[in-house]
Amino acid sequence: MSIALEQIAKHFGRQVIVDRVSLEVREGELFVLLGASGSGKSTILRITAGLLAPDHGRVLLHGRDVTGLPPQKRDVGFVFQNYTVFRHMTVAENIEFGLKIRRVPAAERRRRRDQLLDLVGLAGLGKRFPGQLSGGQLQRVAIARALAYEPKVLLLDEPFGALDVKIRTQLRRSLKEIQRKLGVTAILVTHDQEEAFELADRIGVLERGRLLEVGTAETLYAQPRSLSVATFLGGGAVLTGRAEKGAACFGEICLPLPAGVPHYEGDRVQVLIRPEQVVLSEQRTEGSMPAIGRGLITEQSFTGALRRVRVRLAHLAATRQIAPPLPFGEEGLLLDAVLPADSAPLSREVWVHLRGWHILTPPAPRLMVLETDSGLHAPLRLVRLLADRLGASATLVAFVETKEAAATLRRTLKSRLRDAGLSDVEVRFQYHDSAIQTIRQADPSHEMVILAPGPRRLKVPDPRTHGLDPLTLRILGESEVPVLLVKGETKSLSRVLICTAAGEHGKTDVQVGGRLARRLGAAVTLLYVARRAAEAGPVAHAHLERAAATLRSIDVASEVRVRESDSPAAGILAEAREGNHDLVVLGVHDPGSRSFFKIHDVTLQVIAAADRPLLIVPSREA
Amino acid sequence: MRTAESVLAAAHPGAPRPWGRWGLRATAISYLALIIVLPLSAIVATGFRDGLRAFWNDITNPTAFAAFRLTLTVAVLTTVINAVMGTLTAYALVRYSFPGRRLLNGLIDIPFAIPTLVTGVMLVVLYGPQEALGAWLQARGIQVIFATPGIVLALLLVTYPFVIRAVQPVLLEMQKDQEEAAYTLGASKWVTFYRIILPTIAPGIITGVLLTFARALGEFGSIVVVAGNIPGRTLTAPVHVFGQIESQNPRGASALSILLLALSFGLMLAVDSLERLRGGHDAAR
Numbered sequence: 001m002s003i004a005l006e007q008i009a010k011h012f013g014r015q016v017i018v019d020r021v022s023l024e025v026r027e028g029e030l031f032v033l034l035g036a037s038g039s040g041k042s043t044i045l046r047i048t049a050g051l052l053a054p055d056h057g058r059v060l061l062h063g064r065d066v067t068g069l070p071p072q073k074r075d076v077g078f079v080f081q082n083y084t085v086f087r088h089m090t091v092a093e094n095i096e097f098g099l100k101i102r103r104v105p106a107a108e109r110r111r112r113r114d115q116l117l118d119l120v121g122l123a124g125l126g127k128r129f130p131g132q133l134s135g136g137q138l139q140r141v142a143i144a145r146a147l148a149y150e151p152k153v154l155l156l157d158e159p160f161g162a163l164d165v166k167i168r169t170q171l172r173r174s175l176k177e178i179q180r181k182l183g184v185t186a187i188l189v190t191h192d193q194e195e196a197f198e199l200a201d202r203i204g205v206l207e208r209g210r211l212l213e214v215g216t217a218e219t220l221y222a223q224p225r226s227l228s229v230a231t232f233l234g235g236g237a238v239l240t241g242r243a244e245k246g247a248a249c250f251g252e253i254c255l256p257l258p259a260g261v262p263h264y265e266g267d268r269v270q271v272l273i274r275p276e277q278v279v280l281s282e283q284r285t286e287g288s289m290p291a292i293g294r295g296l297i298t299e300q301s302f303t304g305a306l307r308r309v310r311v312r313l314a315h316l317a318a319t320r321q322i323a324p325p326l327p328f329g330e331e332g333l334l335l336d337a338v339l340p341a342d343s344a345p346l347s348r349e350v351w352v353h354l355r356g357w358h359i360l361t362p363p364a365p366r367l368m369v370l371e372t373d374s375g376l377h378a379p380l381r382l383v384r385l386l387a388d389r390l391g392a393s394a395t396l397v398a399f400v401e402t403k404e405a406a407a408t409l410r411r412t413l414k415s416r417l418r419d420a421g422l423s424d425v426e427v428r429f430q431y432h433d434s435a436i437q438t439i440r441q442a443d444p445s446h447e448m449v450i451l452a453p454g455p456r457r458l459k460v461p462d463p464r465t466h467g468l469d470p471l472t473l474r475i476l477g478e479s480e481v482p483v484l485l486v487k488g489e490t491k492s493l494s495r496v497l498i499c500t501a502a503g504e505h506g507k508t509d510v511q512v513g514g515r516l517a518r519r520l521g522a523a524v525t526l527l528y529v530a531r532r533a534a535e536a537g538p539v540a541h542a543h544l545e546r547a548a549a550t551l552r553s554i555d556v557a558s559e560v561r562v563r564e565s566d567s568p569a570a571g572i573l574a575e576a577r578e579g580n581h582d583l584v585v586l587g588v589h590d591p592g593s594r595s596f597f598k599i600h601d602v603t604l605q606v607i608a609a610a611d612r613p614l615l616i617v618p619s620r621e622a
Numbered sequence: 623m624r625t626a627e628s629v630l631a632a633a634h635p636g637a638p639r640p641w642g643r644w645g646l647r648a649t650a651i652s653y654l655a656l657i658i659v660l661p662l663s664a665i666v667a668t669g670f671r672d673g674l675r676a677f678w679n680d681i682t683n684p685t686a687f688a689a690f691r692l693t694l695t696v697a698v699l700t701t702v703i704n705a706v707m708g709t710l711t712a713y714a715l716v717r718y719s720f721p722g723r724r725l726l727n728g729l730i731d732i733p734f735a736i737p738t739l740v741t742g743v744m745l746v747v748l749y750g751p752q753e754a755l756g757a758w759l760q761a762r763g764i765q766v767i768f769a770t771p772g773i774v775l776a777l778l779l780v781t782y783p784f785v786i787r788a789v790q791p792v793l794l795e796m797q798k799d800q801e802e803a804a805y806t807l808g809a810s811k812w813v814t815f816y817r818i819i820l821p822t823i824a825p826g827i828i829t830g831v832l833l834t835f836a837r838a839l840g841e842f843g844s845i846v847v848v849a850g851n852i853p854g855r856t857l858t859a860p861v862h863v864f865g866q867i868e869s870q871n872p873r874g875a876s877a878l879s880i881l882l883l884a885l886s887f888g889l890m891l892a893v894d895s896l897e898r899l900r901g902g903h904d905a906a907r
Contacts, residue, residue, distance in 0.1 A: 078806035
């Protein structure tokens with residue numbers, strides 16, 4: 001490997017700029033780091049050059065660890081955005097600068113300089129001063145200067161950013177040619193997708209300090225894995241539908257899922273449709289191309305070679321459009337298409353067919369494990385079990401008061417993680433006061449939050465909190481994703497008890513519990529606890545039947561149980577004990593009362609008294 | 623019968639009337655003459671009133687010459703020290719952020735605000751032989767007040783802001799990536815400083831140096847307090863000139879003044895032409 005970055009991390013203040021980025025660039029490759037401004041791309045480049053020190057991680061150039069070396073010793077060429085050509089030197093002096101410092105003899109210097117001037121297309125301009133050159137020429141000088149001492153690595157930080165479009169295209173072509181000719185390994189940073197596509201052998205897409213995907217332009221464009229990459233590179237629509245019988249379904253329309261895209265029945269599926277995959281015609285065509293409906297052309301624009309058309313389609317059942325963003329009040333679907341500019345004009349109403357589509361890979365499940373206390377309570381055995389069964393990656397977040405505490409805790413946690421066979425778990429530290437904020441921010445990307453309720457007991461237990469510590473309560477109140485509270489000892493996860501109660505609107509808990517059980521390969525029991533015998537009759541059974549149907553729709557078989565008990569909480573716990581269930585799934589159903597002390601009373605009672613793991617599922621607004 | 627001029631004026635109703643067109647220039651020129659040229663000619667006329675020989679005698683008389691030599695020495699010394707320290711201070715202020723940077727930046731202009739006489743008094747009450755620090759130094763054989771070190775200290779204080787304020791904007795304009803570019807090219811910090819930073823900020827330094835030197839040549843208020851004004855030892859040229867005026871010798875005063883003036887002016891011209899020479903290739907900037 002020519003350039004290798006290992007787990008590079010950098011933060012300024014409390015803001016994370018680069019978040020554990022690992023990257024390998026091959027010999028002679030032109031690698032482009034693509035990202036919006038603020039994505040950390042320039043920071044990564046500066047860390048590679050040695051102009052910034054990473055907080056964490058290593059930089060290897062040709063196998064040599066250069067992390068601690070200053071830029072002078074790294075042997076890299078760097079081209080900055082605002083042509084940093086030295087104003088008081090001639091073009092020739094600029095190019096020779098690096099050679100002079102390396103004490104290259106004058107004759108050799110002159111030879112290299114003339115060669116480079118020729119290479120960058122500035123032959124004969126060596127005696128000029130920078131003030132007499134244009135922006136494009138200045139950047140050519142900068143490139144020549146960076147290449148003069150034949151560095152093994154060339155780094156370019158938005159080198160064409162300050163140039164106008166025409167010169168940019170010319171210079172891009174020259175750069176590619178020069179890089180090929182010299183075979184120098186290069187990383188170029190840009191926010192311009194077109195530039196990345198044109199130049200790159202491979203592209204790495206960055207978002208908020210994370211490296212999302214790496215691949216060739218073709219792969220990233222046609223087969224992105226994540227939604228962010230799909231929408232960042234190129235236009236097109238992203239629709240969310242459901243997986244049904246090996247197809248992605250959007251209302252009535254089902255698109256076959258390609259082989260190798262694992263999806264569980266009933267799961268959400270995201271499909272990416274690029275504008276050139278949309279075919280518009282006056283008549284519905286029968287054949288291989290599926291039609292997704294009749295639409296109205298709402299916008300047309302002429303771009304030279306192509307005509308861009310936006311078509312509005314009627315809303316499809318159980319379908320949500322993610323991109324392009326729908327304007328407020330828009331109910332239908334918006335699809336973009338491109339046609340050759342000279343194609344026959346279409347009438348306002350057209351049939352929309354698809355020539356192709358791409359299913360986005362569902363993100364790998366991620367678990368967030370919270371360590372709320374001294375490093376001794378993270379329920380690692382259960383985490384291991386879940387991570388293995390779900391194929392999930394886990395992040396352990398520990399809350400500390402001071403930096404010193406973090407250092408001690410890191411050691412404790414590292415050894416405990418190693419003992420639990422979880423050495424690949426990423427450990428992060430957060431200050432206590434930012435705990436809730438962390439939960440909120442991390443939520444959407446995590447499948448569940450796992451924590452063991454803290455052992456701290458208040459001297460005078462507040463009856464409303466049932467002896468639970470405030471942080472656990474707040475997390476339960478604020479989390480948008482299910483919270484797995486680990487109580488008791490767990491050796492397996494083969495029996496899941498899902499508790500339902502009459503009069504509840506949502507069925508999220510049934511679905512979440514059912515899906516988890518399916519992926520764990522666990523047996524599911526649906527429980528209804530009735531306070532009175534009368535309630536245990538037809539009402540309970542009707543309710544349970546609906547729940548079982550919900551489970552059947554996602555391919556999960558279940559057993560149903562009705563139990564009579566004066567206290568629902570006691571009933572649930574007794575059932576769990578008697579049925580030897582490994583996990584109890586409970587919903588928090590009243591969105592209006594989810595905050596702090598007002599979590600469903602029954603739920604709190606169960607949490608307080610439980611002797612086994614509980615999955616607390618927040619209700620989502622339907 | 624209309625004159626040709628009034629025809630023209632009628633044809634271009636917007637054109638200013640002749641007296642208006644010339645009036646402004648005439649005013650500006652006469653103002654310049656009144657304020658600068660007239661006094662300048664007066665001093666030259668007075669200095670050479672009795673011929674070249676008398677002028678030569680006036681400036682070579684031992685007291686006058688010693689005063690001139692002292693002034694030149696302390697001015698050069700002050701300029702060199704403040705050029706170096708001022709450049710460093712400006713660099714630190716621009717490139718590094720440290721606690722108290724803003725406060726320091728604000729303090730720099732204080733010498734401009736202090737009347738120079740007060741500067742002299744400040745030094746006397748600090749280093750004077752009756753004061754604690756002055757007495758302590760005197761015991762160790764170092765005399766500050768009524769000696770050359772006092773003069774230099776006063777000049778350093780009075781001219782402190784000039785180089786800093788001249789270099790600061792140039793450094794601010796020069797982005798950090800020029801330095802970083804040099805680092806990536808293999809230049810050490812020191813090489814980067816004298817090959818990249820110094821040439822770029824040189825115009826700023828030269829401006830600062832000129833202002834410092836001119837000010838040091840002419841400084842009177844603070845020196846008259848701290849120097850002791852012993853002819854032949856601590857009497858500087860401006861104080862000498864003042865003394866000549868006091869003792870009814872305008873010719874002697876003028877002669878030395880002309881010398882000081884010629885020195886400043888010549889230096890300014892030299893730097894200006896140097897800039898012009900260098901500026902040629904940067905014209906398109």
